[in-house]
Amino acid sequence: MTRMTGIKFEELRIGMFAETTNIMTEEVVVAFADVSGDRNPVHLNAEYASTTPFKERIVHGALLGAYISALVGMELPGPGSIGVSLTLKFKRPVKLGAVVTTRVEVKTLNERMAFATLTCICSVNKKTAIEGETVVYVPRQN
Amino acid sequence: MTRMTGIKFEELRIGMFAETTNIMTEEVVVAFADVSGDRNPVHLNAEYASTTPFKERIVHGALLGAYISALVGMELPGPGSIGVSLTLKFKRPVKLGAVVTTRVEVKTLNERMAFATLTCICSVNKKTAIEGETVVYVPRQN
Numbered sequence A, B: 001m002t003r004m005t006g007i008k009f010e011e012l013r014i015g016m017f018a019e020t021t022n023i024m025t026e027e028v029v030v031a032f033a034d035v036s037g038d039r040n041p042v043h044l045n046a047e048y049a050s051t052t053p054f055k056e057r058i059v060h061g062a063l064l065g066a067y068i069s070a071l072v073g074m075e076l077p078g079p080g081s082i083g084v085s086l087t088l089k090f091k092r093p094v095k096l097g098a099v100v101t102t103r104v105e106v107k108t109l110n111e112r113m114a115f116a117t118l119t120c121i122c123s124v125n126k127k128t129a130i131e132g133e134t135v136v137y138v139p140r141q142n
Helices: A026-036 A061-074 B026-036 B061-074
Strands: A017-023 A082-090 A099-110 A115-124 A127-137 B017-023 B082-090 B099-110 B115-124 B127-137
Touching: A017 A061, A026 A061, A026 B026, A026 B061, A061 A082, A061 A099, A061 A115, A061 A127, A061 B026, A061 B061, A061 B082, A082 A115, A082 B061, A099 A127, B017 B061, B026 B061, B061 B082, B061 B099, B061 B115, B061 B127, B082 B115, B099 B127
Parallel strands: none
Antiparallel strands: A017 A099, A082 A127, A082 B082, A099 A115, A115 A127, B017 B099, B082 B127, B099 B115, B115 B127
């Protein structure tokens, strides 16, 4: 079920968080390559990837960015919120088969603008792969 | 054909750019919703979208982010480069049917670190939808 109404600005509290997990299957990586057009061989070609510093195929960083956006747009704050900015720092590569945990947490609230800043982390086995931050406009209660 | 070798750090020049265009079809938006799990109704449900400030369905911002990553990872500098960071500012919504032009351009080169900073713009009819910046490590010539 897709929520149709997100959390309103007045209901947000610093420290609120949401989490999801995603498994980096062959299917997911190929589907992301298809939809994004990103067929960089480091993501798709095991032989090529073995010649890189990563030694094996790695997942698109932008796929993990999409998981962050999904969590913000669907859960915290959810539908109605409008993205202002997203910053991603790529800390560690993520390999095929990994289980990625994506967590977003309310860090600051700007009362005047009704903006929330959330920290965004994608991790594998508790090691940070992506560290980010997003700012969203959050509708107020009517 | 996918290029297997990107541009080396010494070959990069400030002002070099690459561009692609993508059409925001129903198929693309649904495929991106499926792979990212982002089924926010503003992207998929016309009736819901008509109640939002956008009035109609809009494309996932993270999809445009993926086009930027694709261009950087496949063309400029291309395979071999390693993403360090990506920042996106969402300036205008993009509606279904739009033709999105994605352009990345080399802005600064850090000789010591072999880092390139590229400005990244997604636009529709020459109006900026996303303004971003990415930093990538670029391998040197052997």
